[in-house]
Amino acid sequence: MEIIVLIKRVVATDTRVKIGADGTSIDTAGVQYIMAPYDEIAVEKAIQLKTEAGEGKVTVLTVGPNEATKELRTALAMGADEAVHLTVDGTLDAAATAGAIHAGLEGRSFDLILCGKQATDVDDAAVGPRLAALLDLPSVAFASALTIEDGKAVVSRENEGVTEVYEVDLPAVLTAQKGLAEPRYPSLKGIMKAKKKPLATDAATAPENGSTVEALNLPPARADVVTIEPTPEGMQQLLAALRNDKKVL
Amino acid sequence: MSDVLIYAEVGRDDGGLFLKKATAEIATAARTVADATGGRVVALVPADVEQAAEKLGRYGVDAVHAVSADGFMPYQLEAHALAVTQLAGEISPALVLFAATVVGKELGAYVSGRLGAPIAADVVSLEWADGAVRVSKPMYAGKAFATVRLGERPVVSLRPNALAPVESPRDAVLEPLAVTAPAARVRLRERQAAAEKTIELTEADTIVSGGRGLGDPEKWDIVLDLAHALGAAHGASRAVVDAGWRPHSEQVGQTGKTVSPKLYVACGISGAIQHLAGMSSSKVIVAINKDPEAPIFKVADYGIVGDVHEVLPMLTEATKAFLA
Known part of the structure; x- marks a missing residue:
């Protein structure tokens, strides 16, 4: 079971947002960063699936600034095997991010791509399904349960009060909703081991942003x-x- | 002279197939853009829904393309994406618009990839300005709002309830869309309806939410009683969900659902910043909390300082009498 998990470095969810001097982004002074909470769920689920399968590999991948190494190491400390860091200056929108991931996956084989349903910054919930379209793969967003049965993914999701259960051909792209897994805290042993795990860094090949933020305002x-x-x-x-x-x- | 394409999401209940409520909202938004571009509003309906043209024409849709081929109902991501992209290929719309529901967000993002189009999801308003689509969208779960100018021919999803439908009646032309569903790589095995019919939080006009102040999961009934009296959806704070009192699907806040109902009643919720982010765009907020310093009162329009166990039954009784 080869699983690729996409993660994103985001500002902590308890951040009190202030608008930056440029008027189009937040003031990042003193802001703490974390792995996006839904991505953490995806990492946990991938580790569990690999453990259940008894073989395989979990690779975490991010498109982000140099500092995002910290979030990759956190995923490695949780139990992922390898990390890929596609570095980028500035911020990418969902379209550019999906494009950069698509380019970065070139030549990699996998059975499953997992990521959080959305990062908790732009909240577009678009990277997962958009990447699936670029890769021409089936996709289910907002998965709240997932098992592998006879080489297929069996995925549940909540949709307006109804639980839908889907059978999905692999490889596929699935995005994680709460309930899919309960992320573990990295153990001290995990943190020590993470330091020696492979982390490949490469500049991202990203298309231009499809949109321009003209202003950012508080509500x-x-x-x-x-x-x-x-x-x-x-x-x-x-x-x-x-x-x-x-x-x- | 560019058209606007909308995806009319189809639901199914005991009465058969129907157009989702948010469809009238996106038709209204699309009408505004099409009036500015001088184009038509064209709707894709992925099934044979009775009177689809009449219903959509009421909100300003000029043409309805309905799919009647096999393999499109129940919803199929790839089949529906194919229908949307095929129709988009025929009419080159200035904008493809979805409702930001579970289906609309998934399908919109997938279609954007197929079309190589810019994407903005869950926007609260949109307009056509200087030859481009400009949207306002919440970021950080509503702690900030971005004004974003989108590149050419974008895909956008509009948050349910963000905009009131406006009638702009016309005789919409109904045309079949000839499209063949690809082999399904995602197959629906079953649908498990909730034991009790619930109102979706993100589409509800009224929400009653409970928090830690309830003190005990056994006391949750008093939240549900008020929700029933108001005909409201019911939600919960993260603390309550993390404690296992209520399911994840009911969580309101930054790591749950972002909601903007007309009326939000927060019961025993202190108002952690993550919770406020998820509900502070509600039109009217009523807060009940015994701590007068609770942050929830900073965003509330009406505040009741008191014990939820006493106030809620009182409010429920008064509501029943008031609405009777």
């Missing part, structure tokens, strides 16, 4: 809170306000 400030008393009269007052002032009831 509009919300109005001051109106205090409602926790009494039956207060509830009446609240419901009347929701209907008459806000027109949402």
